[in-house]
Amino acid sequence: MPPLETSFAALVMEGVSKRFPGTLAVDCVDMEVRAGEIHALMGENGAGKSTLMKVLAGMFDDYTGTIRVGGKQVRLDSPAAAKRHGIGMVYQELSLARPISIAENVLAGRLPVTCWGMLDRRAMFDETRRCLSLVGLDINPSKTVEEISQHEAQLVEIAKVLGSAPCILILDEPTSALSREQTRRLFAILRDLRRGGLAIVYISHHLPEVFEIADRVTVLRDGRKIATRDIAETTPQEIVQMMVGQTMDRFYARRESLAGDTALRAEHLARYGFFHDVSFEIRQGEILGLAGLSGAGRTELARSLCGLDPLDCGTVIVHGKELPAEDYPRSVAEGLVYLTEDRKVDGLFLRLSVKRNLLAGLLPFHSKAGIYRDRNDASLTRQYLEELAVVTASAETDVETLSGGNQQKVLLGKWLATNPRVLILDEPTRGVDVKAKSKIHESVAALAHRGAAVLLISSDLPELAGLSDRVIVMRHGRLIGEMRKEELSEEAILLAVNGQAATARGAV
Amino acid sequence: MERTGRIFETTGTYAVALLLLIAGAFVSPDFLTADNFLNVLSAVALLGIVASGMSFVTYSGNMADLSVPAIMAFSGIITVAALPMGLAPALLCGMLAGMAVGAMNGLVVGKLNANPILWTLAVAFFMEGFMRFTWSNNQVYPDTTPGTPGAAFIDIFRIHAGPVPLIVVVMFLLFAAGHFVMTRTRFGHESQLVGSSRAAARTSGIRVSRIVFLNFIVASFTASIAGIFITSMNKLGVFYLGQGYDFKAVTAVVIGGVMLSGGRGHIPGVFGGVLVIGLLANIMTFLGVTAFRQNIVTGMVFIAVVGLQQYRLRARGKDYA
Numbered sequence: 001m002p003p004l005e006t007s008f009a010a011l012v013m014e015g016v017s018k019r020f021p022g023t024l025a026v027d028c029v030d031m032e033v034r035a036g037e038i039h040a041l042m043g044e045n046g047a048g049k050s051t052l053m054k055v056l057a058g059m060f061d062d063y064t065g066t067i068r069v070g071g072k073q074v075r076l077d078s079p080a081a082a083k084r085h086g087i088g089m090v091y092q093e094l095s096l097a098r099p100i101s102i103a104e105n106v107l108a109g110r111l112p113v114t115c116w117g118m119l120d121r122r123a124m125f126d127e128t129r130r131c132l133s134l135v136g137l138d139i140n141p142s143k144t145v146e147e148i149s150q151h152e153a154q155l156v157e158i159a160k161v162l163g164s165a166p167c168i169l170i171l172d173e174p175t176s177a178l179s180r181e182q183t184r185r186l187f188a189i190l191r192d193l194r195r196g197g198l199a200i201v202y203i204s205h206h207l208p209e210v211f212e213i214a215d216r217v218t219v220l221r222d223g224r225k226i227a228t229r230d231i232a233e234t235t236p237q238e239i240v241q242m243m244v245g246q247t248m249d250r251f252y253a254r255r256e257s258l259a260g261d262t263a264l265r266a267e268h269l270a271r272y273g274f275f276h277d278v279s280f281e282i283r284q285g286e287i288l289g290l291a292g293l294s295g296a297g298r299t300e301l302a303r304s305l306c307g308l309d310p311l312d313c314g315t316v317i318v319h320g321k322e323l324p325a326e327d328y329p330r331s332v333a334e335g336l337v338y339l340t341e342d343r344k345v346d347g348l349f350l351r352l353s354v355k356r357n358l359l360a361g362l363l364p365f366h367s368k369a370g371i372y373r374d375r376n377d378a379s380l381t382r383q384y385l386e387e388l389a390v391v392t393a394s395a396e397t398d399v400e401t402l403s404g405g406n407q408q409k410v411l412l413g414k415w416l417a418t419n420p421r422v423l424i425l426d427e428p429t430r431g432v433d434v435k436a437k438s439k440i441h442e443s444v445a446a447l448a449h450r451g452a453a454v455l456l457i458s459s460d461l462p463e464l465a466g467l468s469d470r471v472i473v474m475r476h477g478r479l480i481g482e483m484r485k486e487e488l489s490e491e492a493i494l495l496a497v498n499g500q501a502a503t504a505r506g507a508v
Numbered sequence: 509m510e511r512t513g514r515i516f517e518t519t520g521t522y523a524v525a526l527l528l529l530i531a532g533a534f535v536s537p538d539f540l541t542a543d544n545f546l547n548v549l550s551a552v553a554l555l556g557i558v559a560s561g562m563s564f565v566t567y568s569g570n571m572a573d574l575s576v577p578a579i580m581a582f583s584g585i586i587t588v589a590a591l592p593m594g595l596a597p598a599l600l601c602g603m604l605a606g607m608a609v610g611a612m613n614g615l616v617v618g619k620l621n622a623n624p625i626l627w628t629l630a631v632a633f634f635m636e637g638f639m640r641f642t643w644s645n646n647q648v649y650p651d652t653t654p655g656t657p658g659a660a661f662i663d664i665f666r667i668h669a670g671p672v673p674l675i676v677v678v679m680f681l682l683f684a685a686g687h688f689v690m691t692r693t694r695f696g697h698e699s700q701l702v703g704s705s706r707a708a709a710r711t712s713g714i715r716v717s718r719i720v721f722l723n724f725i726v727a728s729f730t731a732s733i734a735g736i737f738i739t740s741m742n743k744l745g746v747f748y749l750g751q752g753y754d755f756k757a758v759t760a761v762v763i764g765g766v767m768l769s770g771g772r773g774h775i776p777g778v779f780g781g782v783l784v785i786g787l788l789a790n791i792m793t794f795l796g797v798t799a800f801r802q803n804i805v806t807g808m809v810f811i812a813v814v815g816l817q818q819y820r821l822r823a824r825g826k827d828y829a
Contacts, residue, residue: 308711332713346707351771352700360701360712367694414712 009071010035010199011056011087011168016065018051025051027223028065033168038190038200040214040231044243045459048223049203053170056201057089058082070167088166090158090174096145103128103141106160131163132156135189151182155189162193169193170201175209176295180476187213205293207236207498219243236500237491244461244490260284263453264336264422266305269314274300275477278314282422282453287444289468290457291493297477298457299341302424305455306338307331318422333364335421339411339428341457343404347411350400354392355381357399357410361418384413389439405436412440416447423447424455429463441467461490475499521764521780528787536794544790549676552786554734556679556779558753559760560686561730563778567690568723569703569770570617570624572758576731578635579606580750583732584739585639587661588648595657603732609635610728611721618720632754639747648745665740675737682730687775689726699723703770759810760785767817785809 011033018026026048033039043049055063061077068074069085076082082089096105103124104111112123128141135155145153154174161169171190175183190200190213204210210217211231218228219242226242265281275297282288292298303309305316307328316323318336331337340347349357358381359366366373381395388409392402399410408428415423425444429437444467448454458464464471465488473481473496481496532539558576565573587602613631616622650658667674690696702709702719710716734753739745764781766773785806792802 328710329713329715337713338711340711346705346711349701349704349708349771351769352704356700360708363694363697363701364713370693370695372692372694372697 289471577750580735583735585745606732614721614724
């Protein structure tokens with residue numbers, strides 16, 4: 001590396017790798033971040049961005065490769081070590097304690113004390129005001145975090161990290177919860193910090209934002225670095241190409257679409273603050289993809305659509321029958337079911353057997369006058385375990401002992417067993433191995449082939465492009481376009497969810 | 509491995525009960541007699557009735573209904589107060605009064621997601637104050653002149669079917685019904701799912717608040733029956749009659765293998781737990797251990813069993829972390 005460049009480099013990574021059991025999440029990545037630049041880090045889900053940044057934050061003590069901070073080689077094997085070497089990380093999920101004051105949050109771990117060992121409140125508030133001024137916030141430090149807006153909390157989070165005077169600031173998707181105006185204000189602050197000589201790593205999915213704020217961009221794919229480019233010398237199309245890769249393997253067999261009558265119609269759905277005026281329909285036998293960035297309102301839409309969460313206005317019609325709002329048990333009875341985004345939080349009964357989980361959705365259908373009839377339970381269980389190729393010691397094994405992929409198959413099996421008319425899938429293959437993934441795709445395609453309608457929410461673009469018959473695009477809580485099967489490609493979807501070149505047709 | 513663990517969970521309490529029977533035989537020659545066995549059953553019948561309903565609250569993941577003593581006292585007092593209307597109407601009023609408290613618990617815990625322990629504790633406190641205030645701290649006596657409903661009421665506790673007291677029959681009926689409801693009805697299955705994970709139950713299309721509500725109704729139903737029996741036994745109604753049955757019932761339920769975290773266990777196990785408590789008390793009585801010391805032993809048994817359950821949960825959790 002030429003000496004002139006390294007003299008500016010605040011952070012240099014050479015050949016950094018991190019292996020998890022079964023996968024090489026980060027594969028020999030070189031990256032250099034200069035003082036006084038905003039360096040964007042991009043890549044699809046699973047490309048290794050978060051793992052790479054966690055290496056920097058000191059979350060792993062078994063990474064390989066060398067890291068130099070300010071020219072000095074360092075070993076970042078604990079969060080404390082990372083902090084000591086001047087690396088400040090702002091996570092996607094806020095890490096503030098909501099019921100306590102801003103001051104205590106900002107100064108957590110370094111609260112000033114008087115010589116008597118008592119809390120020095122004066123010094124605490126002064127120091128907090130200083131930190132908050134770094135991000136242009138003028139709020140009372142004695143307020144609790146729950147009293148301030150989410151936007152302010154985000155800035156407090158950044159102030160907290162800046163308070164320990166880092167030389168490298170890492171931001172993970174900082175704008176996913178912010179409005180456009182708030183994003184503009186954040187960017188102004190970031191530009192100020194850049195002028196002050198801070199090196200900033202900016203992780204984002206939002207192409208327009210990256211082109212607005214970053215100086216350079218590094219793209220990762222499958223754990224490897226593809227390239228680093230000056231923003232001035234590249235285009236969104238080139239970045240997308242690098243993220244997606246040239247080779248599009250035919251992982252997805254062409255399904256012939258046999259869409260029939262309307263299965264579900266959503267009319268002017270709105271939940272204020274999450275999504276607005278959303279209308280679409282899904283036909284029998286159709287797989288409709290729902291594309292969008294995180295924070296676009298996809299999961300919120302799905303949960304309100306099926307009746308788990310409230311709707312402020314709009315109607316949902318399944319097979320000609322209007323469903324009451326916020327009545328999920330009724331929706332299930334009508335054949336509209338929802339496979340949740342996070343199987344561990346609200347999908348599976350982790351401490352119950354595979355069999356109990358598989359049959360959980362059938363309870364209302366297998367009961368008569370309140371009495372449960374279990375005549376074909378065993379054969380049904382066997383049927384779905386076979387059909388989905390679930391690897392389990394027995395049907396009586398606790399589901400939490402299964403691997404992620406097999407857990408997800410059980411969750412899907414639970415709803416397949418109810419023979420749904422409309423199935424909403426929310427990230428159906430997140431954290432699932434390739435084999436389980438193709439099995440899940442196969443089952444979903446088979447369900448559609450039998451005439452069910454499927455709404456597929458996925459951040460996995462190959463999956464979305466490969467499995468869907470049609471894709472609608474959501475951005476900032478609104479449907480902004482629709483793409484037909486022949487127009488579907490990862491590049492096109494990626495551009496569309498970023499608000500670029502979406503074919504504004506139908507749906508809007 | 510898995511399977512043997514489960515078999516132990518099922519039969520463990522009965523093994524302990526068997527051990528206690530053998531130990532009892534050594535303690536006293538009178539221990540292994542039909543008379544003494546009926547004694548034990550009669551002595552645990554009240555506890556068994558309360559525990560049969562309490563099991564549902566624990567099973568559905570709501571830990572315990574600590575307002576059970578208040579429900580017992582209240583249903584008894586109301587029954588006595590309503591006796592002038594006749595025996596049947598009075599019993600109905602008593603049951604409804606107790607179950608009204610259960611309905612309130614079920615609504616608040618089910619709909620508003622209150623912490624079940626704290627809420628039912630508060631209700632117990634409130635109900636005691638309410639009863640003391642309303643009846644000015646006094647005991648309520650039925651009119652026991654022969655031939656009146658009051659006399660019939662006093663007899664409830666004393667009726668025998670052959671050698672077996674009515675209360676023992678009722679206990680067995682409630683355990684049988686409880687077992688049926690837990691294993692064979694949609695409500696029982698849904699209770700298990702709610703107890704295993706409220707969030708997953710909701711996304712499976714189960715009306716979670718309704719299930720929680722019904723579980724508290726079941727607990728208050730059996731507590732009200734127990735309240736009527738204990739009032740009949742004492743020939744008077746008063747605010748402190750159910751004292752101690754909250755904790756003893758939870759102990760029986762937990763010894764019986766129902767996980768405090770919900771979703772696991774069964775009614776036959778709970779009956780085993782009730783038997784263990786009854787036999788333990790019976791043996792200690794034979795040994796001349798005073799009531800207070802017996803409480804110490806019951807408390808220690810509870811601590812040991814809960815500790816063991818937690819330890820096993822931990823061990824399981826560690827396996828998969």
